Amino acid sequence: MEKILCIAHTQPDGNLPSVALEALGAAVRLVQQLDGATLSVGLIGQNVKPAAESVATCGATRFLSVAGAEFEVSRYASDAAAVEAIARSAEATIVIAPATLRFSRSLPGVVQRLKGRIETHVTGMDAADGKLSIQRWYYRQRMMATLTRMQRPWFLLLDGGVFPAWQGEPGTTTLENLAVELGENLLRTKVIGIQAPSTNARTIRPNADVLFVAGAGWTKKQADGELHLNEAGERILGFLANCNSSLGSSKSLVDQSVEGVPVLPFMSHLNQVGQTGSTPRHPKGLATCCHGEEPHAVGWRFINERRAINTDASCGWAQGKADVLYVADAFQVMAKVNELLAG
Amino acid sequence: MDGGYHIVVCGSIVPDPLQTLAPVEGPTGPSLKNEMMLPAVLDPWAGHALYEAAHLAKNMPGSKVWLVSLGPKQKLQQLMMSIAQKVSFELVVLDGPAGGFTDPCEVASVLAGGIETIQGLDRSRLLLFGGCASASRDAGVTMQMVGEQLGITDQFLGVDELVVQPDGTLKILERSEGGQYQVSVCAAAPALLAWATGNLPEPPNNPQIGMANMRTVMPALQKALPAKVGAEGVSFLSVELPKQRRETRIVRDMPPDEIAREIVDWIKG
Numbered sequence A: 001m002e003k004i005l006c007i008a009h010t011q012p013d014g015n016l017p018s019v020a021l022e023a024l025g026a027a028v029r030l031v032q033q034l035d036g037a038t039l040s041v042g043l044i045g046q047n048v049k050p051a052a053e054s055v056a057t058c059g060a061t062r063f064l065s066v067a068g069a070e071f072e073v074s075r076y077a078s079d080a081a082a083v084e085a086i087a088r089s090a091e092a093t094i095v096i097a098p099a100t101l102r103f104s105r106s107l108p109g110v111v112q113r114l115k116g117r118i119e120t121h122v123t124g125m126d127a128a129d130g131k132l133s134i135q136r137w138y139y140r141q142r143m144m145a146t147l148t149r150m151q152r153p154w155f156l157l158l159d160g161g162v163f164p165a166w167q168g169e170p171g172t173t174t175l176e177n178l179a180v181e182l183g184e185n186l187l188r189t190k191v192i193g194i195q196a197p198s199t200n201a202r203t204i205r206p207n208a209d210v211l212f213v214a215g216a217g218w219t220k221k222q223a224d225g226e227l228h229l230n231e232a233g234e235r236i237l238g239f240l241a242n243c244n245s246s247l248g249s250s251k252s253l254v255d256q257s258v259e260g261v262p263v264l265p266f267m268s269h270l271n272q273v274g275q276t277g278s279t280p281r282h283p284k285g286l287a288t289c290c291h292g293e294e295p296h297a298v299g300w301r302f303i304n305e306r307r308a309i310n311t312d313a314s315c316g317w318a319q320g321k322a323d324v325l326y327v328a329d330a331f332q333v334m335a336k337v338n339e340l341l342a343g
Numbered sequence B: 001m002d003g004g005y006h007i008v009v010c011g012s013i014v015p016d017p018l019q020t021l022a023p024v025e026g027p028t029g030p031s032l033k034n035e036m037m038l039p040a041v042l043d044p045w046a047g048h049a050l051y052e053a054a055h056l057a058k059n060m061p062g063s064k065v066w067l068v069s070l071g072p073k074q075k076l077q078q079l080m081m082s083i084a085q086k087v088s089f090e091l092v093v094l095d096g097p098a099g100g101f102t103d104p105c106e107v108a109s110v111l112a113g114g115i116e117t118i119q120g121l122d123r124s125r126l127l128l129f130g131g132c133a134s135a136s137r138d139a140g141v142t143m144q145m146v147g148e149q150l151g152i153t154d155q156f157l158g159v160d161e162l163v164v165q166p167d168g169t170l171k172i173l174e175r176s177e178g179g180q181y182q183v184s185v186c187a188a189a190p191a192l193l194a195w196a197t198g199n200l201p202e203p204p205n206n207p208q209i210g211m212a213n214m215r216t217v218m219p220a221l222q223k224a225l226p227a228k229v230g231a232e233g234v235s236f237l238s239v240e241l242p243k244q245r246r247e248t249r250i251v252r253d254m255p256p257d258e259i260a261r262e263i264v265d266w267i268k269g
């Protein structure tokens, strides 16, 4: 019989991030599907009581915590120690966690300590026939596998935006606080803080409805034989401001730099989508001046509705990757789009 | 740091992303169609780690770089034709599969074992580098497991910048949620850094570096020991290419103003 543990850490305001509620939603459903399975919840943070109360009615039989100032920060050594203590106390056979930086960084080491196994980027779970199987992509969203495994504990890091979030009433609960000592050797790393990349203000907005993707075409010579970098910047930033969209980029565009300075200064590698970039989730995506080659298009796997603007009718987007391809000049179209959105 | 760092980079091959990839079912589980024939490249994020390692070693006299690669040795040999011309390193080869369907836990234990055999490696000066995820398995867990096996409890994932500060501490920028960086300072080596893109361009080929590297690359390939990795305990129920191919509506000859209106309606709809 599986002992399922859902772990989460608080965010700086003391609440649980939405991806944690998604992981909890998935864990609760799994408990319902697996005969005799039990659920524990493990929480890590400065003070996790409010977070525990917010999920008190989820059906967990135990609420475990590791709390204190040193557990508020995102650091491998302290996070690994906390997760290890919780997983051992819960005698977990399946551990479900959201794919935050903290857990992506620290869970693999815990798996090593517990001699378990781990699957990351989990995008589906099923236990309809009484046995858990999961789905994940291989080769960077090129192919999808469904698999199951024998080893326990089995850690699962769930991708955000896939599983419906747990919803329920807050309540009261008894927290079992586990004491975890951090020796000096586990405090060699000090977290200084969060910093926006030097190149940009916030252009990456994971919760935006629209992903706007710019390609290298914006920085190429145009029909008049000239470069139009200022106009390109205006069109792109104008759209971001008008539409509150998130900004993505092709690899070619962010790789372009003159002595280390990006050609479009608000762009950095963090904006890159694709094989060696990110794979964001948004309801809609608009690609402009990018060719739609396969290593780029894998970054669009989780964009539901896709449209593209390219002067070249035979570009990669035309090969069944976008819903609509407008064969047109993106400078002209986006100027008008911005005008309409602003008006 | 006096005497520099001992930087071990874990990195291997992946199929060139421009290739068409298709899964096939074999006796030991899934693999790629014509896997051994596919042109291969250095796994991109591991490549960034290697370039960052070489850059750091150049700036810290007394440092040394090792590249530890688990992969089929004839494919690694091909890869060395290009990579060995770019930066200086000593190669350690573990001759085994490099495909995406192997288990990261098994891969990590082979890599850790390989690192433990490196003669003259000073673990107190060790910076363990690798990619934050491979372009094959894309699990993002292997490096942390290697680090854990080597007893390294200062670990960083998705690193874009490492600065060795005047007092010898390591300032590290990791990719965090929402396009931001987490800034941390680690007291000293040993530490594990699993790199994202970093800040360096791919170095140009330098035949002199290539000649120097080849003196150690060829013996390393020759003495490579076979490494057994698979995915014990895993049953793949299916591996499929996404079926969805979109019916792309290609709009030609529509005036820009009209396209703009259609796009705005779509965005607002």
Ligand SMILES: Cc1cc2nc3c(=O)[nH]c(=O)nc-3n(C[C@H](O)[C@H](O)[C@H](O)COP(=O)(O)OP(=O)(O)OC[C@H]3O[C@@H](n4cnc5c(N)ncnc54)[C@H](O)[C@@H]3O)c2cc1C
Binding pocket: A214, A215, A216, A217, A218, A220, A222, A249, A250, A251, A252, A253, A272, A273, A274, A275, A276, A277, A288, A289, A290, A291, A292, A293, A294, A295, A296, A297, A299, A309, A310, A311, A312, A315, A328, A329, A330, A331, B017, B018, B041, B044
């Ligand atoms: C190992 C590896 C990893 C890779 N990883 C990634 C990745 O993660 N992400 C990624 O994006 N790529 C990746 N690539 C690169 C990818 O294969 C392409 O080379 C790249 O995406 C092309 O970028 P682009 O479309 O912006 O530029 P280009 O190929 O230069 O295309 C520019 C396009 O702009 C169009 N254009 C020009 N002017 C206009 C205009 N006024 N209006 C409309 N259209 C215009 C042109 O018709 C052209 O199609 C990778 C490649 C390799 C080898």
